[in-house]
Amino acid sequence: MTNLLTASELVAAYSSGEISPVEATEAALRAIEERDGEINAYCLVDRTAALEEARASETRWREGNPIGWLDGVPTSIKDMFLTRGWPTRRGSPCIEENQPWDVDSPVTARLRENGLVLLGKTTTPELAWKGVTDNLLTGITRNPWDPTRTPGGSSGGSAAAVVAGMGELSVGTDGGGSVRIPASFCGIVGLKPTHGRIPLYPASPFGALSHAGPMARSVDDVALMLDVLALPDHRDPAALPPPESAYREAVRRDVRGLIAAYSPTLGYAKVDPEVARIVRAAVAALDDAGLRVEEADPGFTDPKEAFDILWSTGAAQWLNTFPPGSEERIDPGLRRVWQQGRTYSASDYLAANAERAALGILMGEFHTRFDVLLTPTVAIPPFEAGHEVPPGSGLSSWPEWTPFTYPFNMTQQPAISVPAGTTSSGLPVGLQIVGPRHSDDLVLAVAKLLEEVRPWPTDRPAGRGSRVGT
Template identity: 85%
Template structure:
């Protein structure tokens, strides 16, 4: 029942009394019990706390006093965010669970303040370091569309939970594509907003690359979540002021007639032919709907080398604080990144920071000519679960297959993945929309147009609900 509805539809049903938050939460908990053994999206589920929150929400709705547009909606949160009363282990066996957990991150605090029902925490690779989701602590997270395939990462648990109907909403983190990659692989909507739009605390060791982002089945629901999350918090000095308007209204902006650049490869990326065909078909449909589309590359070369410096030095700085002996316990791939990060000097880091700034300036100029940039979200469909890179690909690290995502962490621009179609083997393909910094409303509005011209029924998203019922 509840698993087949969007968050917006649930809230509408609450307002009429057709459904209650308790019923929706019970349905989400049943879905977790029935489906998560195969998918492994959750690392912590607290049914008692969830039902307690749902009952409080039910009372508010009955009395006509909901405390937010998403009051009572079953929601999960990635296990990278501090949650009062629950451990935050970040996929690591090196973090002691037996310690006081007394602080909420800004994301968790905003969810609670707006009455969302927290079901539990979703899986992450150790310290959210890679583009797939597996860790020494929680094992392998799988794609609900085909459990032999990866859900992507590092917010793969969140994407899999939403796609399988195990809660309507989730919040992930994105330092190099970690919201958009699993959103594309699992056929949901995932937004990386402008840096600072959603405050972070504690500060991420990946610094200016790191973003928090809402994940849902529809663009409307992502916009509603952003309204909840996009408020300043004094604990994040990079947090932006509160938005002037609401994203739930801005998403309905008419974007026909705006100028969009379509870059099928960014000028350097390799793309699976079927993914390329699906994305181009959706872009052609956008042009037919009135978006003024011109094929154009932004004009930068692959910034992977600078990204690697920024990413690995951040990981090394964090891991240097871990207890002695952690080298033998952490994910071997993360250990490789740790060792790589320790080889760079302050001069290397500053040079990479300078390249990041130059890339941002270039994209700023690009957006004086084009309102948005459209690309594939990921150049390949989901591949076999349990691997950092596609088997037999010859690749050595995850950024090699995610060339469309990490550049826009470096530039701090808003970018969203929205479903574009399905491969012949039945795997989702995502289309990415990138806008200038602070244009989160525009990115959402263009994504809404994609959704309108190419409907993506929720019944296809909550695929596990059909298999498990």
């Protein structure tokens, strides 16, 4: 198996002259050509624009004048972010391709300003509505470790692209786990930062649940991306002020001696026994490394009912703006969510939002006793692609198999998924680290400690693309 360079290693190679941004971009494009027919991670690839950006970066590096810490790194963007010159159809046949696309979202603007090479846009379920990735426009996206399995979602295209070497970095969205689920299923790092840490525009109809998040193969790379993406943008009134220090430095903070709660079920979740065993072993490694781990539940019951109200009313509000006749053209599962959302009253929404706020207060109190909370990221390993729930499971909707992710969208806390190990069949399993609001640096530092004490494999899945420089 051939090792991949992380983005941090790639930038070091640019600086030394060992590798150029053009070589790295050509390698990523070769990987897309070789693997994406099987994986279906991209809905758009712009080879011409990517090579043009790579040549400009190569000139900057040659002249000793890179414009950012990630200048020249091949990167993808989930097809939920507005991107000047490329359509943003969000996986929906109801969004017309032939219209002006002349605005960059804050995420896209920051990537351009810092010199990253934009390869194209990654797949999403329609309007990012579920925890797996397929849509009526581009079909099913598959897990590079086993293409019969799902990569998760809704940022499944981004996770699949990163792990298959089709670009070192990507940016996803996370309204109920959509960065962390595919990070867990694909064996990469995915961060949902504190709400407002990464500015969003246009405003998401999912409101307080909605986040953007970096996805990469190392914790250092995620920290570097957050330094780029956390820069302010006036178009998001909920955006936080610029961070006081660089995440690329804070990630190396010494966290030994801090107190972590380990909750294997949050007090209510049913977890696959193999997932539970793998996560417990990773938690034990953190404890052995000096993080003081105590088993403790936060003390809340499953907030799925309130989450469903917030999620479905947001979807309904968005879909109500779609052209007449859209109800018959959208994903049948999304149509069900639309219909559900229209049954709730303003009183129902306000009650759910009050429950969301109460949950945030409870977790705030919990973190006066525990610096971080450790849980499995997802309760099950990756399952058969093309299904919202595992076939034969008896489950009815995607939140039922990911009970560890959506509560922390409701509380707006930072939460990161890092690889914890693999199942007996070689499928990745993630550990989730949750911190108090505004403690993005802390969750990154704990994730870095796990990366150091339990290094995860850096090989591409079988069928991988070409290595940079070969």
